[in-house]
Amino acid sequence: QSALTQPASVSGSVGQSITISCTGTSSDIGTYNYVSWYQQHPGKAPKLMIYDVNNRPSGVSNRFSGSKSGNTASLTISGLQAEDEADYYCSSHTSSSTLYVFGTGTKVTVL
Amino acid sequence: QVQLQESGPGLVKPSETLSLICTVSGGSISSYYWSWIRQPPGKGLEWIGYNYYSGSANYNPSLKSRVTISVDSSRNQFSLKLSSVTAADTAVYYCARNGGSYSFDYWGQGTLVTVSS
Numbered sequence: 001q002s003a004l005t006q007p008a009s010v011s012g013s014v015g016q017s018i019t020i021s022c023t024g025t026s027s028d029i030g031t032y033n034y035v036s037w038y039q040q041h042p043g044k045a046p047k048l049m050i051y052d053v054n055n056r057p058s059g060v061s062n063r064f065s066g067s068k069s070g071n072t073a074s075l076t077i078s079g080l081q082a083e084d085e086a087d088y089y090c091s092s093h094t095s096s097s098t099l100y101v102f103g104t105g106t107k108v109t110v111l
Numbered sequence: 112q113v114q115l116q117e118s119g120p121g122l123v124k125p126s127e128t129l130s131l132i133c134t135v136s137g138g139s140i141s142s143y144y145w146s147w148i149r150q151p152p153g154k155g156l157e158w159i160g161y162n163y164y165s166g167s168a169n170y171n172p173s174l175k176s177r178v179t180i181s182v183d184s185s186r187n188q189f190s191l192k193l194s195s196v197t198a199a200d201t202a203v204y205y206c207a208r209n210g211g212s213y214s215f216d217y218w219g220q221g222t223l224v225t226v227s228s
Contacts, residue, residue: 003155032213034212034213034214036212036213036214036215038156038215044220045205045218045219045220045221046156046205046215046218047218048210048214048215048216051210051212051214051216052212052214057216089155089156091156091213091214091215092213093213097172098158098171098172098173099158099169099171099213100158100213101158102155102156102157102158103155104155105155105156
């Protein structure tokens with residue numbers, strides 16, 4: 001099971017919106033609405049930001065939103081803030097025996 | 112608020128067994144699946160496996176022959192054993208709760224395990 005494909009880096013200015021893509025296959029994103037997104041600051045544990053494609057856990061800012069089309073999921077951060085600078089990973093359930101597959105990760109830089 | 116804390120040796124010799132424990136506080140270990148996830152330095156995340164308090168385990172096929180994840184409900188802990196380690200197993204190891212919908216809603220802070228003689 002290969003990792004989901006994400007862009008290595010995405011950048012934006014404070015206040016702008018950015019979108020991070022996550023491309024999988026018909027064995028994972030294309031079939032299941034079990035896409036989640038994690039934010040990871042340097043030296044810290046990942047934090048769940050989105051689950052089930054577009055649901056936010058309690059306490060997560062509504063500036064974060066998720067969507068899916070075909071084999072590609074997306075995370076949009078609106079009103080970009082300095083504290084959003086971090087690595088972001090997508091994840092999906094997969095029909096393969098691996099069960100869970102993560103993305104390659106995207107470094108978000110706030111200019 | 113559920114909290115998870117990993118503990119165990121930070122250095123393991125090649126060919127030996129890596130052993131970690133995750134202590135869960137602020138909630139019962141029952142009724143949830145519990146996972147181990149690792150992240151080699153500078154790299155991405157890899158799911159290792161999970162177990163349920165009743166003992167229903169599932170492992171990443173790439174590690175299945177070397178991994179055992181156990182749950183101790185009496186201590187509110189679960190553990191990871193990874194045998195025959197090599198330098199490729201050097202990573203930060205995280206314990207996490209499967210929050211349903213194939214997502215991980217609570218994570219430990221992570222512990223770096225280095226495999227070296």
